[in-house]
Amino acid sequence: MSEAFDASSLERSYAFLDDCPENLFDDIVTLPIGTLEERVRGARCWQDALLAGGLPPEDAWPPAEIAAPVRSALAELKLVRFCKDEPELVDRLMKEILGAFTRQMDVLRSAVASRLRELEALERARLKEKSDQSRGKKSLSSPMALDQETLRRLHEQAMQESIQLLSSEDADLLATWGDRARAWAEIADVFGDLGEMLGRGWDFSCGVLRHTGWLDLLRLHKLIEQLPQLREIIRALGRLHATQGGESVAEKILVPVRRIEEERREIRTPLIPAEMRGLERSGEITRMLPVEALTLGHPRMRMLWHARRAERALLTYRVEGIEIDRVQVACDGHQEIEGKRPRTERGPILAVIDTSGSMHGLPEQVAKAIVLEALRTAHEEKRRCFLYAYSGPGQVLEHELDLSPDGMGRLLEFLGFSFVGGNDEVGMMMKVVARLKDKNWQKADVVFVSDGEWPVPATLVAAVKCACKEGVRFHGVQIGNSGRSGLHAVCDPVHIFQDWATAGGWAC
Structure with a gap:
């Protein structure tokens, strides 16, 4: 007698398909x-490794000869490095990787088949020549047949x-992916880890690189690398949230606590059937009454019994019991702990750069380099940043840091713009x-970048002092x-760097 068909065996045998990425x-x-x-297992391994920012082990599927060109x-x-925590990018890249595996396999199979035909022809010629020598005359018979062991050896050689x-x-x-990867690498080198700003988008990346201000941005980035003092200035901004007396004291803090109880x-x-x-x-x-x-x-009553049983109308005892079910229950509450209450130490940044005629050339480039570093720092520390570029009366350009594609375009326009006019501080x-x-x-905190070659009206000093009373600092x-200028009258501290002139051949 054959065994009964197990309907669930088919589902169990293909349970591994649950791990297959749907797309x-x-x-x-x-x-x-x-x-x-x-x-399925291999593709999942590749996808998980890329999402983690790496590649799967060398011994992972597919065989090394197929995967090596892709790696x-x-x-x-x-x-x-751009794939970490980017599922959309990984999905697109995985399709290309699987396609590359197929191409490599097709190329390998074609090469093996071609080389195998050549080796088999050579082997048959060798065997025929050997046979002719043993017989002492040339044979006109059909091509020599190769045994399975010889075919296996020739296949391995091929x-x-x-x-x-x-x-x-x-x-x-x-x-x-070449142009796309180079675009992302250039943008990442300038802006740092700005995943939101990059967007990993093909159109957006090319749009940034085609922008007229992109070359200016690259030059500013190189200037920042030559002038590490810029980073120190920006790091000193925005400490208005620190309490008096330095380090915070130990406090009692109520923190939410969730416990799992059975x-x-x-x-x-x-x-x-424990109780009737x-x-x-x-x-x-099993539960029917004796009657x-x-x-x-x-x-004569037996057929009536069978009919009542089919109708589930037999008189039976009603039994029931108690089943113990154990469930995990989350209990919310609060726990009092002793520690340091976290606090925010840094506030937003207002960057003001002078683009008047006296700042034309390398001084203006240095000022914009400071703006670029302020943007990088603001994004890294989750701070807001507002930029001003000014010159004469009515000549003011404003921009707030925005990580959208439109915001990137406005930033490039901002960094590439210059008034080259008078002064209206x-x-x-x-x-x-x-x-x-x-x-x-x-x-x-305000950072004011200028050469300081402008007069200081009393109204300007009064406005700055009024803001300083509220805790604002003007850097x-x-x-x-090297001498005192209009900048010293409105800012404290003032950073002076004469050695910046060596960054581009600009003479003081």
């Missing part, structure tokens, strides 16, 4: 490399020789003071002037 299902199923289970291409592109001929890098993968629940169920609770009608023979058993034994400072009265900018960055 890669068609690509994985049609791959000509390994078994279906190996392909080499990814290493040259330096693309893996495989090894074909693997040596495979390209070291997957050319299609390099062509598809709770026992009693569930009454008829599946546990009355009578009921059912079709259960029903008598009916079953009667020669009073009008500019009044705009800054007005913004400092906004509740969102009350804790901001000055004076470029190329």
Whole structure:
């Protein structure tokens, strides 16, 4: 007698498909490399490794000769670092990687088949020549047949020789992702880890690189690398939230606490026959009353018994028992601990750069380099940053740091713009003071970058002193002037760097 068919066995045998990424299902199923289970496990391993910012182990699926060109291409592109925690990017890249595996497999199979035909022809010629020499005359018979062992040996030889001929890098993968990876690398080198700003978008990356201000941005980045003092200035900004007396004292803090407890629940169920609770009608023979058993034994009443059982109308005992169910229950509460209460030490940044005629050239480039570093710092420390570029009366350009693609375009325009006019420090400072009265900018620090070659009206000094009474600090960055200037009258401290002139050949 054959065994009964197990309907769940089919589902169990294909349970590994649950790990298959849904968007890669068609690509994985049609791959000509390994078994279906190996392909699913291997593709999941590659996807998880890329999301973690790395590559799977060397011994992972597929075989090394198929995966090596893909690994080499990814290493040259330096693309893996951009994949960390970027599921959309990884999904797109995985499709290209699986396609590359298929291409490499097709190339390898074609090369092996071609080389195997050559080796078989050579082997048959060798055997025929040997046979002719043994017979002493030339044979006109059909080509020599090769045994299975010889065919296996020739196939292994063809495989090894074909693997040596495979390209070291997957050319299609390099062509598809080369420009994109270079674009991301250039943007990342300038802006740092700005994942939100990059967006990993092909159109956006190319749009940034085609912008007229992009070359200026690259030059500013190189200037920052030459002038580490810039970073020190920006790091000193925005400490208005620190309490008096330095380090915070130990305090009692109530923190939310969640505990997981096991709770026992009693569930009454008829599946546990532990207690009789009355009578009921059912079709259960094990619980039927003795009178029903008598009916079953009667020669004429037996058919009636079978009919009542089919209708589940037999008189039976109603039984039930108690099942103990253990469940995990989360209990919320609060716990009092002793420690240092976290506090925010840094506020927003207001950066003001002088783009008047006296700042033309390297001084203006240094000022914009400071702005770029302020943007990088603001993003890294989750701080707001507002930029001003000014010159004469009515000549003010404003920009708030925005990580959207439109915001990037405006930033590039801002960094590439210059008024090259006169000076209107009073009008500019009044705009800054007005913004400092906004509740969102009350804790901001101001960095003022200029050569200081302008007069200091009393109204400007009064406006700055009024803002300083509210706790605002004005940092000055004076470029190329060692003496006291208008910047000293409104800023404290003032950073002076004459050696910045060596960064581009600008003479003080």
